[in-house]
Amino acid sequence: MLIKLFKFIAIAVLVLVLILGINTWRNSSKQLVVPVLPELKVDTNLVSEHLAGAVRPRTVFSFLSEDQGAAEFQKLHRHLETSFPNLHRVLKREVVNGQGLLYTWIGKDAKAKPILLLAHQDVVPIAPGTETLWQQPPFDGVRKDGFVWGRGAWDNKSNLISQMEAVEMLIASGFQPERTVYLALTHDEEVTRHDAQSMSELLAARGIKLDLVLDEGLMVTQGVVPGVEQSVAMIGVAEKGYLTLEFKAVALPGHSSMPPATGTSAIGQLTRAMDRLEHQPFPASVSGVGRQMLETLAPEMSGFGRVALSNLWLFEPLVRRQLEASGGSSNAMLRTTTALTIIHAGNKENVLPGVAEATVNFRLMPGDTSESVIARVKQIIANEAIEVKMVPNNSDPSPVMSADSPAFMALNRTVREIFPGTLVAPGLMVAATDSRRFVDVSEHIFKFSPVRAAKEDLPRFHGTNERISEANLAEMVRFYHRFLSVTVGPVAGK
């Protein structure tokens, strides 16, 4: 009997190992094989000067100033006009909402669907108190040690300048696009995103459907994906949703010498609700875009990682626990996240406040909605006396774009050509971009910046000592030049 059982177990283990092995072996590389391209000659010094000049105008969009810094945006516009004369001679320029710019490069084939490249002109302000931590002043446009330094050098004037530089070079070489290309330069991306909405509506009113929208997003990272040695370019195919909720607990104000019954103070009710929210996160799963990404990268890994990611049917719980434990962006890829960001209550040590308020920011996974999150939140805090209110400017998660479309493939191919040896995989953007406003005019919206970023560079984004390497800037120009040549050139347009 016992021998029979051992035999059975041995056979079962053998079969399992065989299945795992076959799945791992069958999950072969999904990376496109591309021929080596001759490197396009880019005037790195010139493009670096153009970027440095674009960093100098302090294009911080602000509700506080009535004209929202119009003069600074105007300075940037003049800089673009002088830097890119061919572009300004050939492309049509429309002003949207005062400082937003929509450029149209009309294609020869009126029937071919146009494409649109997005880049925002505005930058985030310098966090008060961090000014002195900058190695170079943030708005001087300093070039030093092979980098262009300053606020916006990376986010997002690098994309803006390299896109324009590529168009300028193409025009100079006599290139004419088969299909129309739009360059959408918004000026309120970090704040309201009205420009993107207006531009999208403008195109919709003209009956235009876009074959592709490309916006800033995921990047070419090195050492960020555990178990993968090569650099990895993730192309964002979806964006998480954004929801902020305000919580308000009220109680009778009174003197601290006579506190109310346990658990009924405004602060007590509110902090208990917040504690519950933090300790009962939304469920995590390795599914959707995250799963697609892992399965795409699995064949490039070695050892157990490759086996586990090629057999998620069995190892999903293990992989999920590991990703959850890594925290940060790995955890954010798995679930709708809950972030406690503001809390206010009380102003005197011997007075019980009548009101306690807190703000919580959620980033929603595709599949969740504001309604589903609010319903779950109310269930978790389990206190109907606490008022839950939505803060305006929410958005549900974007639709998930197909990673099999010709538009995605064109991006994928260009990355493989310009960044040799880099792995490409679809990815989920955990932050929000302008491109989400274009869902009514395109079914192919992708979020990718041809920017190289190592782990230690990530804090520079919206942070201190923002910079971009001049060598990378040249690669960015090559990327857009190649991408435009292929997607709107004579072959692709036919």
Ligand SMILES: [Zn+2]
């Ligand atoms: Zn940005």
